[in-house]
Amino acid sequence: MRILSLAGRRLAASIPTLLLILIGVFLLLQFAPGDTVDAMMAQMGGGDAATARQLREFYGLDLSVPAQLGQYLWRLVRLDLGFSAIYGKPVATVIAERLPATILLMTASLSFAFFAGLVLGVVAARGVNRWPDTIISTLGLVFYATPSFWFGLMAIVVFSIYLQWLPAGGLEDITQVQTGIWRTLDIARHLVLPTLTLGLIFLAIYLRIMRASMLEVLNLDFVRTARAKGLDETRVVVRHVLRNALLPMVTLIGLQAGTMLGGSVVVESVFSLPGLGRLAYESVVQRDLNTLLGIVFVSALLVIAVNFLVDLLYARLDPRITPGG
Amino acid sequence: MGWVRGYFRSPPAVIGLVLLLLVVAMAASAGWLFPRDPLALAGRPLVWPLDNPRFWLGTDNSGRDIAAQIFHGARISLLIGLVATVIAVLIGIVIGAVAGYYGGAVDTILMRVTEAFQTLPNFLLLLVLVVVFGSNITTVTIAIGVVSWPAPARLTRAEFLSLRNREFVQAGRTLGLPDFKLIFGEILPNALPPVIVYASVVMAVAILLESALAFLRLSDPNVASWGNLIGLGRDVLRVQWYVSAIPGVAILVTVLAVSLVGQGLNDALNPRLKGR
Numbered sequence: 356m357r358i359l360s361l362a363g364r365r366l367a368a369s370i371p372t373l374l375l376i377l378i379g380v381f382l383l384l385q386f387a388p389g390d391t392v393d394a395m396m397a398q399m400g401g402g403d404a405a406t407a408r409q410l411r412e413f414y415g416l417d418l419s420v421p422a423q424l425g426q427y428l429w430r431l432v433r434l435d436l437g438f439s440a441i442y443g444k445p446v447a448t449v450i451a452e453r454l455p456a457t458i459l460l461m462t463a464s465l466s467f468a469f470f471a472g473l474v475l476g477v478v479a480a481r482g483v484n485r486w487p488d489t490i491i492s493t494l495g496l497v498f499y500a501t502p503s504f505w506f507g508l509m510a511i512v513v514f515s516i517y518l519q520w521l522p523a524g525g526l527e528d529i530t531q532v533q534t535g536i537w538r539t540l541d542i543a544r545h546l547v548l549p550t551l552t553l554g555l556i557f558l559a560i561y562l563r564i565m566r567a568s569m570l571e572v573l574n575l576d577f578v579r580t581a582r583a584k585g586l587d588e589t590r591v592v593v594r595h596v597l598r599n600a601l602l603p604m605v606t607l608i609g610l611q612a613g614t615m616l617g618g619s620v621v622v623e624s625v626f627s628l629p630g631l632g633r634l635a636y637e638s639v640v641q642r643d644l645n646t647l648l649g650i651v652f653v654s655a656l657l658v659i660a661v662n663f664l665v666d667l668l669y670a671r672l673d674p675r676i677t678p679g680g
Numbered sequence: 681m682g683w684v685r686g687y688f689r690s691p692p693a694v695i696g697l698v699l700l701l702l703v704v705a706m707a708a709s710a711g712w713l714f715p716r717d718p719l720a721l722a723g724r725p726l727v728w729p730l731d732n733p734r735f736w737l738g739t740d741n742s743g744r745d746i747a748a749q750i751f752h753g754a755r756i757s758l759l760i761g762l763v764a765t766v767i768a769v770l771i772g773i774v775i776g777a778v779a780g781y782y783g784g785a786v787d788t789i790l791m792r793v794t795e796a797f798q799t800l801p802n803f804l805l806l807l808v809l810v811v812v813f814g815s816n817i818t819t820v821t822i823a824i825g826v827v828s829w830p831a832p833a834r835l836t837r838a839e840f841l842s843l844r845n846r847e848f849v850q851a852g853r854t855l856g857l858p859d860f861k862l863i864f865g866e867i868l869p870n871a872l873p874p875v876i877v878y879a880s881v882v883m884a885v886a887i888l889l890e891s892a893l894a895f896l897r898l899s900d901p902n903v904a905s906w907g908n909l910i911g912l913g914r915d916v917l918r919v920q921w922y923v924s925a926i927p928g929v930a931i932l933v934t935v936l937a938v939s940l941v942g943q944g945l946n947d948a949l950n951p952r953l954k955g956r
Contacts, residue, residue, distance in 0.1 A: 375796040380808055387812045496692075500935035502888055504895045505910055505928030512921045610798075617803025621892045636896060639807045647811065651804060658799050 358670040365666050369659045373652075377431070380651050381424055384644050392416060392440075393642075414438075427648075436649040441641050446649040450631065454653070456526055457619055457630035459542075463550040465608065465615065468557035473604065475558075476565020477592065483570060491562065499559035503618055507552040507625040514548060521547055524627040545626075553622045557611060564607055568600040575599075602673060609665035612658045686948040693944020699937035703930075707754040714748035718904040722748070726920050740909060740923050741916050750930050752904040757887050757934055760821045764886040767825025769879050772832025773868070779833070780840025781863050791837075794830045802827040806889060810898050817900040820893060824886050835878055839871035873949055880942020884935045891931050906931050 392410045396402045411417045415426055430437065436446035479491040515523035522528070527542050572578065573596060581595045620632035627633070631650060638646040687693050716722070725743040727735050737747040779790040797805070809823035843849065844867060852866045893899040894907025901908065906927035913923030 369795075369799070371792060372796045372799050375792060376800050379796065380800075380805075383808060383812055388814075496936060496939060497932070500884070500932050500939060502891050502895075502907075502910075502928060502931050502935075504892055505924065505931065508910070508914060508917060508924050509921075509928065512917060512925075516918055516921075613799060613801040614803075615801075617801035617806075620803055620807070621896065624896060635804060635807060639811050639898065642811065644811070647808065651800065651808065654801050654804055655799050658801070 358667060361670065362663055362666040366659070366663050369662070373655055373659065374428075376655050377428065377648075377652060378424065380648060381427060382420070384648060385420055387642070387644060389642055431652065436652065437645040439638075439643055439646045439649075441638070441643040441646070446646050449634065449646060450649055450653050453629055453631045453634045456628050457616075457623070457632060458657075460546065460549055460553060460619055460623070460628065460630060461615055463546055464554035464557065467550055468554040468561050469604065469608070471554075472558050472561025473565050473601075475562040477569055477597070479562065479566045480569035480573065481592070483566075488566075492566070495559040495562045498555050499563075501555060503552050503556060504621045504625050506555055507548065507622060510548045510552060511625075521545075523548075524625075526628050545628075549622050549626045549628060552625070553615065553618050556618070557615065560611070561604060561607065564603050565600065568603045569596060572596045572600045598672065602669070605665055605669050605672060609662040612661040613654075616654050616657060683948040687944050690944050690947060692940050693947070696937050696940020696944055699933055700941055703754050703758065703934050703937060706751050707758050710748075710751035710755055714745070714751055716748070718748040718752040719744060719902070726916065726923075728920070729922055729926070737926055738920075738922055740912055741920075742912075746909070746923065746926055749904045749909050750906070750927060753906040753909065753927065753930065754934070756817070756903050756905045757890065757931070760817070760824065760890045761883045761887040761934075761938070763821050764824040764828065764890075765879050765883040767822060768828035768882050768886070769832050769875065771825070771829040772834075773836050773875060775829070776833040776836025776838075777840055777863050777868060777871070780837035781844055781859070781867065783841075787837075790833075794833050797827070797830045803889065803892065806893065807898070810893065815893075815898055815900055817903055820890065820899050824889050824893075827889075828882050828886060832875055832878060832882060835875055836871055839874060840867055843867050843870055877942060877946045877949060880938050880945070884938045884942070887931065887935055887938070 392407055392414065396407060396410075408417075415423060418426070427437070434447065436450070438444075439446045439449050442449045475491050475495075479488040482488045511523045514521045522545050524545075526545055527533070527538065528545075533541055578591060578595055581591045586594075616632070618632075619630060620635050622628075623630040623633040624636050631653065635647065635650045637643070638650065710718075721743050722745040723732070723735060723739050723743055725739055725741055727739045729738040729746075730736060731738065735745050735747065737745075737750065740746055740749070775790055775794070779787040779794075805827045806823055809826065810820065813819040813823065849862060849866055852862050857866070890899060890905070891907035891910070894905040895911040895914075897908070897911050899905060899907060909927040910924045913920070913925075913927075916923055
């Protein structure tokens with residue numbers, strides 16, 4: 356309960372941040388050349404000035420900027436994100452359609468990066484400054500420097516074009532109707548390359564942090580005590596060191612949530628996945644400002660939600676964290 | 681200058697420096713080796729590397745020399761990386777210094793703004809900025825700088841928090857130095873080294889951000905950027921994969937060099953933290 360109230364307070368503290376983001380981006384988008392009506396008129400193939408004026412009146416675009424902002428925020432309270440003129444649907448619907456793919460991709464990449472980083476970090480720390488450590492650390496550096504979209508393209512060349520093991524894009528095979536377990540397997544097959552691509556940079560970061568954190572904890576007194584007790588090395592690492600070394604890794608999940616969402620824009624474009632990131636890219640190209648603002652809102656919510664979960668997890672891992680501290 | 685010797689004792693740091701010098705040499709010699717416009721038509725499209733001695737890295741889909749684009753691209757990447765980093769670090773230092781020095785309400789407000797920037801995915805903010813201000817090389821560079829300042833700001837603030845009550849600052853205060861002089865003349869020089877080292881991370885990320893933006897064709901199409909070339913090569917990925925592959929290696933090498941040099945500087949300046 357105490358943990359919940361602590362995390363709840365952190366959650367409440369993020370409301371001003373959210374407001375700041377929304378107001379900032381809303382005002383910023385006022386400077387964008389062209390508005391929703393311009394985009395609609397372009398879609399309709401042009402129209403006269405009177406129609407444009409009527410449309411502007413209809414969407415409240417003739418009001419002053421503060422009034423528009425007030426209206427927008429009030430609509431947001433009722434979870435109304437406005438209307439996308441490009442997709443001809445409410446923005447909330449468009450985003451809801453695209454959200455699952457992104458959440459799936461992010462969860463998969465995060466799990467991959469976290470666990471692979473954890474294992475590699477432990478292996479590197481156990482053999483510090485010997486060849487396993489050198490190889491793993493070098494790989495980490497190279498992964499960190501690899502542009503994710505380029506890695507994705509090269510993975511497509513090798514695994515989809517030459518070896519033909521994995522599909523080159525899309526979320527599922529749309530040429531045949533599949534249900535149940537086969538559909539799940541098909542989606543999983545489509546997500547292998549995107550997951551690796553998005554997870555690679557984070558894998559590099561996690562393994563570096565895990566290695567450093569392990570090295571630090573391995574030098575602490577309680578580890579010496581555990582060894583002196585006669586525990587074997589595996590026991591010492593798994594039961595005593597790991598839990599303590601995990602704390603910085605968990606913090607990192609919260610810090611990297613935003614970066615990962617940003618990375619999904621590129622990765623979803625490479626693999627043509629129908630996700631939030633691709634939607635962001637499309638709305639930029641099509642100047643669909645309402646949708647873009649909606650995505651900003653939902654992304655910020657997503658980052659805040661991840662941080663909330665991280666707070667809960669953190670408190671579970673480290674009982675010393677109390678509402679007082 | 682013990683840290684210089686420390687730097688050269690670490691093989692990864694030396695490799696990083698060599699690679700970085702290589703990229704700088706490429707940028708410097710681009711105008712001399714490839715005097716023609718790198719985006720001008722040079723020959724037949726899609727010549728494989730080494731097939732024609734005139735184009736040892738081949739040509740892209742529209743018959744432009746890839747080698748020329750790689751050399752000129754080094755200029756663009758380094759330029760955007762450097763300028764964006766300077767912008768980000770300057771904004772970060774000013775905000776972090778003011779927040780850390782004054783504390784209280786000023787600190788709370790500035791940290792809220794920083795938090796807002798960190799909550800919003802920075803690539804998304806970059807997209808918003810590109811929509812609003814267009815995508816020529818100047819606006820893209822400034823936009824990358826503007827989305828990258830929160831981390832240096834937090835670092836500067838932390839340094840200021842630990843330094844602001846030290847004796848030398850109190851002595852300055854007793855002498856009646858104005859806040860401006862205390863912040864920038866007394867505290868900042870002591871807070872600077874970790875921020876400068878961190879700048880290498882900012883630069884690595886800035887180069888990656890620009891290439892990603894260019895790959896999505898949202899950066900300046902009128903400059904020879906590595907990301908542009910990768911995006912272009914995507915159309916012929918099935919057979920002529922080298923068009924995308926070559927510029928990717930260039931980005932990888934550059935970012936790797938910048939990170940290795942940053943890491944080497946960090947280890948050399950803080951020998952106690954080596955290996956972290």
